[in-house]
Amino acid sequence: MDIVRIGRDDPEAFDSFMDLVGAVRLHDHPENRPPVRRLLQVMATVPSPRFRHEVDVAFVDGRAVAAAKLMVNLGSNAHVASAELIVHPDHRRRGIGSELYGRLAARAVEQGCTILKATTHEQVPDGPRRGTAGRDFLVGRGFSRTLSIVQRRAPVPEEPGSPDTPPAYDLRSWTGAIPEEMLEPIALLDGMINTEMPTGRVKREAETYDVEAIRRQEDWRALTGSDIVQTVAVHRATEDVVANTVVFVPREDPAHVNQAITIVRPDHRGRRLGTAVKRKNLRALKEAHPRARWIWTGNADVNVHMNAVNAEFGFEPVDLRVEYARDL
Numbered sequence: 001m002d003i004v005r006i007g008r009d010d011p012e013a014f015d016s017f018m019d020l021v022g023a024v025r026l027h028d029h030p031e032n033r034p035p036v037r038r039l040l041q042v043m044a045t046v047p048s049p050r051f052r053h054e055v056d057v058a059f060v061d062g063r064a065v066a067a068a069k070l071m072v073n074l075g076s077n078a079h080v081a082s083a084e085l086i087v088h089p090d091h092r093r094r095g096i097g098s099e100l101y102g103r104l105a106a107r108a109v110e111q112g113c114t115i116l117k118a119t120t121h122e123q124v125p126d127g128p129r130r131g132t133a134g135r136d137f138l139v140g141r142g143f144s145r146t147l148s149i150v151q152r153r154a155p156v157p158e159e160p161g162s163p164d165t166p167p168a169y170d171l172r173s174w175t176g177a178i179p180e181e182m183l184e185p186i187a188l189l190d191g192m193i194n195t196e197m198p199t200g201r202v203k204r205e206a207e208t209y210d211v212e213a214i215r216r217q218e219d220w221r222a223l224t225g226s227d228i229v230q231t232v233a234v235h236r237a238t239e240d241v242v243a244n245t246v247v248f249v250p251r252e253d254p255a256h257v258n259q260a261i262t263i264v265r266p267d268h269r270g271r272r273l274g275t276a277v278k279r280k281n282l283r284a285l286k287e288a289h290p291r292a293r294w295i296w297t298g299n300a301d302v303n304v305h306m307n308a309v310n311a312e313f314g315f316e317p318v319d320l321r322v323e324y325a326r327d328l
């Protein structure tokens with residue numbers, strides 16, 4: 001077995017890795033959001049301002065049979081690494097997962113990480129069947145469960161309706177780059193996300209966002225071939241940006257839209273701003289991307305407010321992405 005780090009100029013290795021990703025999805029979780037090739041390729045080969053991925057692929061007879069992805073945060077939360085391991089269904093229970101895991105954990109330690117996280121798919125009540133190999137594998141390596149994230153999808157409605165905007169606020173939507181005057185307020189608001197959303201047993205430091213970092217993140221995101229649709233709520237009296245929601249639309253597969261951050265500043269919650277920005281964003285999405293069909297989102301099962309907002313938009317659970325963690 002040869003183990004190779006995915007690099008920028010090895011398209012054949014990447015093709016084989018994508019075949020592996022497809023085979024594992026078909027076997028383990030065919031109902032989940034389809035993988036986006038260009039996003040995976042850029043993640044594996046170009047560090048973003050916020051994280052770096054290393055993807056090691058194991059080849060047998062020139063064919064990818066397993067992969068291990070290590071993600072380390074750059075800047076805030078650099079002590080937390082995340083792992084993702086996949087082994088081709090025809091090559092399981094032969095120690096390949098263990099071997100890749102050993103190398104990956106050693107790399108995380110070398111880079112100064114003290115906590116390793118990993119996720120695996122589990123079943124929701126009445127949802128499609130999910131295997132237990134991932135859980136058993138992780139528990140056997142000293143991981144314990146820290147957080148359950150419910151993966152949901154909703155159809156993009158024919159007519160999203162009008163947002164019921166509370167009178168003290170204005171909503172603004174755009175596609176593409178964030179307007180210059182919005183950068184600083186959005187940096188302030190988005191910086192709260194790590195301390196405001198449930199993160200389970202592994203506590204996260206507030207993220208340091210600044211205007212430069214947002215622009216660099218936008219440049220990186222542009223490489224991934226995704227379009228952005230974003231809506232904010234501006235408080236008229238103070239002109240503060242107090243709510244923000246973002247979706248990403250992959251150009252190679254615009255039917256499947258990914259819901260990213262939604263945040264309302266703590267002192268403006270309970271006024272239905274979360275619902276209003278999401279509804280307005282849905283209208284902007286329909287206008288810019290008429291082929292958008294499904295929106296995918298993942299939220300902690302304990303995030304009752306976000307889940308209540310999502311229920312209004314017809315999101316239905318598909319499965320759980322359960323997060324496990326261990327000290328290194």
Ligand SMILES: CC(C)(COP(=O)(O)OP(=O)(O)OC[C@H]1O[C@@H](n2cnc3c(N)ncnc32)[C@H](O)[C@@H]1OP(=O)(O)O)[C@@H](O)C(=O)NCCC(=O)NCCS
Binds near residue numbers: 087091118
């Ligand atoms: C989890 C996964 C990576 C394991 O890969 P693998 O190459 O089969 O793992 P190994 O052969 O090294 O197994 C090591 C141990 O894990 C446990 N394990 C692995 N698969 C298991 C299963 N289906 N049932 C019970 N225990 C299992 C066993 O303790 C096993 O040791 P044993 O075979 O001596 O009993 C693979 O099943 C997979 O790709 N699953 C889908 C993705 C996923 O959930 N990844 C894990 C989290 S990132």
